[in-house]
Amino acid sequence: MKQHSEKELKNIANTLRKHLIKMLEKAGSGHPGGSMSSVEIITALYFAVMKHDPENPCWEKRDRFILSKGHVCPILYAAMAESGYFPVSELMTLRKLGSRLQGHPHMCKLPGLETSSGSLGQGLSIAVGVAKGFKMDEKKNHVYCLMGDGELNEGQIWEAAMSASQFQLDNLTGIVDVNGLQIDGWTKDVKCLSPLKDKWESFGWYVIEVDGHNVKQIIDALNHAKHIHFKPTVLLCHTIKGKGVSFMEDQAGWHGKAPNEEQTKKALKELERAEV
Amino acid sequence: MTTKNLAKDIYEKPDQIPTRHGYGDALVHLGKTNKDVVVLGADLTSSLRAHLFAKEFPERFVEVGIAEQDMMNIAAGLSLVGKIPFVSTYGVFCIGRAWDQLRTTVAYANLNVKIGSGHGGISVGPDGATHQALEDVALSRVLPNLTVIVPTDYHETYKATISSTKIQGPVVVRFGREKVPVITTKNTPFKVGKADIYKKGTDVTVIACGVMVYEALIAAKMLAKKGIDLEVINCHTIKPLDMDTIIASAKKTKCVVTAEEHQQIGGLGSAVAEFLSKNYPVPMRIIGVNDRFGESGPPEDLMKEFGLTHETIIKSVQDVVKMKK
Structure with a gap:
């Protein structure tokens, strides 16, 4: 896989954001907020850290990415298209009848997707199963699972957290996009997660906190996680919901709403300026 | 008046064996014959007779604890790396409590997860309504991609469990707690989908x-x-x-x-x-x-x-x- 410079990775992230805005405008619906906050995480995974082959989505030695917060799939689709899994032009079919790009991801439609998701709280358990399977077969593949912080309201996440440490799954890295917002408001007002680091540690996980919009920090942390033994690692990525478009940032209202034509123009203009 | 394929003397004094024993014994057979088969338990392992598999193949038995939703999705994950996982617990828990996991992760993606759904029916007895699965067939039958089997006795449960591994996709095998008449034999023909x-x-x-x-x-x-x-x-x-x-x-x-x-x-x-x-x-x-x-x-x-x-x-x-x- 091509090695990208930090500057290139920043520009890839910016490109993904531009795809996202255009996709959602075209689709007329979708989830910009949590997608924008996850951009650097997905960029780090697909363009720097994960072993994968867009030409051969079923490559046995690939690492596995389990998207637990399925509603941010547009940003995953954008990263997959930019990686070469399918033509970038197909991104504009998002949410249309007959499209491989379902509103929430469906693995039977699109090669390269590892699961179908959309009902929150399930991905970490799936990731535990995948990682446990690799352990049984003494395989070296690594498993990544992206969750939202609002998603941590789901009790099943904590069942899975216990399972992962019980099974000593050091081939599993959880990633939480801590953007602080969910549909009904700030996570601290809905169901307070604090102290989040302590929670994961007490469940037996090794915890790394990073700036979730700093690609280099994320990459370093993901690589560091590979050297932690006998326990799973979780990255708490502190992010801003709607990151990159001024009027979407920190606004719960932009969780699940598509930009109109004018908002799209404004957003794309801001993103053009962010190019480095 | 019965066909020649059924057990003899079923009206006089039939043998009585719980159907769940058919599940447990079949798992052991599968353990010996199919290296991909793994079994998951949620603190009801011996009740489901899965302890026999766990004892013989500890490296292929996954104890998940009292966490059925986690179990269903761990099974999904195991199927994604080529295993044939058997989720083993009572129907009210694996079909009821973990229904969303069964629907959205397992059935939607047609994952190769097998579900041993115990304590089906009113004959569960003294444990009462909470443990008597009376809605599980409805809840599973409504899901696309899912195969649903309700065997009649020990031998048929055994055969259904073995046969489920020949199907690429999710299968529910529903069985009961109590002893019931054994009306078929080892040799009675059985084919999934053939009444x-x-x-x-x-x-x-x-x-x-x-x-x-x-x-x-x-x-x-x-x-x-x-x-x-x-x-x-x-x-x-x-x-x-x-x-x-x-x-x-x-x-x-x-x-x-x-x-x-x-x-x-x-x-x-x-x-x-x-x-x-x-x-x-x-x-x-x-x-x-x-x-x-x-x-x-x-x-x-x-x-x-x-x-x-x-x-x-x-x-x-x-x-x-x-x-x-």
């Missing part, structure tokens, strides 16, 4: 699953004396339904009674009614639990209290015969 006619007849078709197949055979024997000739079908596979066998029998007898240890709503009876109403409507009666929760009690008393007996079948047969005329 078996256990007694040929011309007057009324009785389509049953689980322990109600035995009750249907008793009803047939008793009614023969009154000159009513029942055709008894063991419809162990609720989904996909064996439409050919059912319609051929309905065309012959012109009336149908179904019997199952499940709510009348949504189970085998509903499946048959959905099919026949579109393709060959005939008078029908559905025997099952009549829209109420179970309760504690000795299994045999509960079966009587909830009308899951050959007496109810006889009464319903007489009803549909009248309706036909």
Whole structure:
């Protein structure tokens, strides 16, 4: 896989954001907020850290990415298209009848997707199963699972957290996009997660906190996680919901709403300026 | 009057073995013959008879603890790396509590997860309504991609469990807690999706699953004396339904009674009614639990209290015969 410079990775992230805005405008619906906050995480995974082959989505030695917060799939689709899994032009079919790009991801439609998701709280358990399977077969593949912080309201996440440490799954890295917002408001007002680091540690996980919009920090942390033994690692990525478009940032209202034509123009203009 | 394929002396003194033993013994056989088979338990491992597998193949047994939703999705993950996982717990938990996991992760993606769904029906007995799965067939039958099997006895549960590994996709095998008559043998033919006619007849078709197949055979024997000739079908596979066998029998007898240890709503009876109403409507009666929760009690008393007996079948047969005329 091509090695990208930090500057290139920043520009890839910016490109993904531009795809996202255009996709959602075209689709007329979708989830910009949590997608924008996850951009650097997905960029780090697909363009720097994960072993994968867009030409051969079923490559046995690939690492596995389990998207637990399925509603941010547009940003995953954008990263997959930019990686070469399918033509970038197909991104504009998002949410249309007959499209491989379902509103929430469906693995039977699109090669390269590892699961179908959309009902929150399930991905970490799936990731535990995948990682446990690799352990049984003494395989070296690594498993990544992206969750939202609002998603941590789901009790099943904590069942899975216990399972992962019980099974000593050091081939599993959880990633939480801590953007602080969910549909009904700030996570601290809905169901307070604090102290989040302590929670994961007490469940037996090794915890790394990073700036979730700093690609280099994320990459370093993901690589560091590979050297932690006998326990799973979780990255708490502190992010801003709607990151990159001024009027979407920190606004719960932009969780699940598509930009109109004018908002799209404004957003794309801001993103053009962010190019480095 | 029974076919040559059934066990001998089933009316006099049939052997009595719980169907869950068929599940446990089949898992051990699969452990020996299929290296991809793994079994998951949620703190009910010995009740499901999965402890036999766990003891013999500890490296392929995954104890998840009291966390059925986690278990269903861990099984999904294991299937994604080529394992054939068997989720093992009571129906109210694996089909009920983990239904969203079963629906959205397992069935939607057609993952190769097998579900050993225990404690099906009212015959669970003294544990009462919380543990008696009476809605599980409805909840699983409604999901696309899912195969749903309700075997009648020990041997059939064994065969269904083995056969489930030959199917690429999710399969539910539903069985019970208590001892029930063993009416088939090791050699009785069994094929997923193929209903078996256990007694040929011309007057009324009785389509049953689980322990109600035995009750249907008793009803047939008793009614023969009154000159009513029942055709008894063991419809162990609720989904996909064996439409050919059912319609051929309905065309012959012109009336149908179904019997199952499940709510009348949504189970085998509903499946048959959905099919026949579109393709060959005939008078029908559905025997099952009549829209109420179970309760504690000795299994045999509960079966009587909830009308899951050959007496109810006889009464319903007489009803549909009248309706036909």
